[in-house]
Amino acid sequence: MNAGLIEFLLRRAVGFVSVLLVLSLMIFVLARVVPGDPARMALGPAASQDQVDRMRAQMGLDEPLPVQYVNFLGGAVRGDFGTSLISGRDVTTEVLGLLPATLELVLATLALMLLFGVPLGVLAARYRNRWADTVLRLVSLVGVTMPAFLAAILLQLFAAYFLMDWPILGRLDRSMGMPAGPTGLLTIDGLLLGRPDVTLSALQHLAFPALALSLSGIAQIMRITRSAMIEHQRRDHVQTLRSFGVPGRVVTFRYLLKLSSVAPLTIMGLEFASLIGNAFVVEMVFAWGGFASYGLESILQKDLNAIMAVVMLSGLFFVVANLAIDVLIGLIDPRLRMKGGR
């Protein structure tokens, strides 16, 4: 790490903090302008006005709005979003319990996106305008035009029809219970606890939801990788390598791929926002029972505190993912380290 990279990362970090601030302001305003009293919602129609008033005071709703916002922000920083208006339990505890499920799904999706998207893009670029390229471009078009919920339904149907014993709902076989591992990621916990059967079952359950979620990302990454590879192929330094007799394979994988990996990584960062959104749908179809399912449920039930937590955490996901990607890009691309910015 040198000064340029650190400056670059610091600048990005400031940007990301402001993202979260604006997001918090938006969701707060939204949650407070809606007609309907959260205290009344939490207590139900049978509660007396007196009880509602006490609840309002307890929830801090009798304070002026700016004070409420500061309280909300302070709570959010400490990870405290109050109690769910529906279940009455602590929102943060509820969400934390569900986070590993979604995390596992998202990580698997990202892995699939890179595992398929980049090599296929390289393939398309190498066989540009030949049949392999044409086929891949058509496939990527399908990937872009297919909404995640349709992909999920179709894959589920495929599994149910053609792979008789393949599990299509949930994260794990019921008979295995829910092993309490240290990470909450079932695939990893299975290994840590010395239960390969758990890991295997978890991977089986994971395959189709992750595939459904990754389709559009694979298509996007493939497209970007292809065009980046083609663009770099024309450059002088690549021509020079070739004219020195460096084998095509080495040029492609050691030089071109490194140059061309910045664009797909950037796209992955932007894609992350829609990935979080699509996780809502995919988790619903596969009864995944993660953070996104919880979010959808709390939105449908107008559980304001839970909604605020879900929206803020979605934003945090996005920000953290992009920060990680920026570090990666900074490590790959020396130009960024030198200039300390784009």
Added chain:
Amino acid sequence: MATAEPHGADAPVQILSARRMAWLRFRSNPVAVIGALMVLSVLFCVAFAPWITPYPAHSGNVLDFANRHAAPSADHWLGTDKVGRDIFTRVIYGFRISLLLVVGVLGVAVPVGAALGLAAGYFGGRTEFAITGFTNVMLAIPPLVMALAVGNILNPNLINAMIAIALLWWTWHARLVYRVAKSVAAEDFIEAARLAGASHWHILTREILPNCVAVISVKTTLDAAFIILFGATLSFLGLGVRPPTPDLGSMVADGRQFLPEMWWGVLGPALGIFYATLGFNLLGDGLRDMFDVEV
């Protein structure tokens, strides 16, 4: 207009206008032409739905239990749904809702985004800093999560879905227009216009904006496909249009309950979504090649 001249030795060299060149390039791209035809057919369906669908009444609250869950046949090309309504008819009507959403969102998002992008690119300085900063912040908000939250906290219906999507959608246009406007603003002809005493308004709308039309039109076409998907996703989750209004997303959700036996309940609306988004995507790709811009 270029006229067909014989290519003799002293035939004058033809200079084609930029517009004509672009059209020729578009016409020679079969994918773009197919996309354009698909989009036109969708627009045709939207405009003439009551006249071209076999059962226009089925777009509403019709119950025909005798015909429920009928498989695709000559009478019902895509079969019927759980209360016996013709799915083909409802898919065509579903296009209406999809396109309404597209027009509603883009009608707000494109002008707002373009205006902010222009201002940021042209004025520079603090304006640029504020607008690009705000745009980048808004870009980072997961759109579906926000649309779900906004739509449902307010009230889940088409108008609120539109508001929720438009609230975030302008950012993409702001970013694109900003990039073009910034590079155009540095050109000499802008300086010349300024020296000639042209107002900011004149320069923004007459000198810079025409240079942004290409990116805006490509992005808008591709957006249409995204918004159709987005709207379908919202209503699939039960947060878009209310029944009995036919919407592609909620039809998929309805049909899903009867999988795998009554597969046509999902197939019809799925094909509808696929057809519309594919058309807009192909057309957008074609326009992108034609204008030779990066979006």
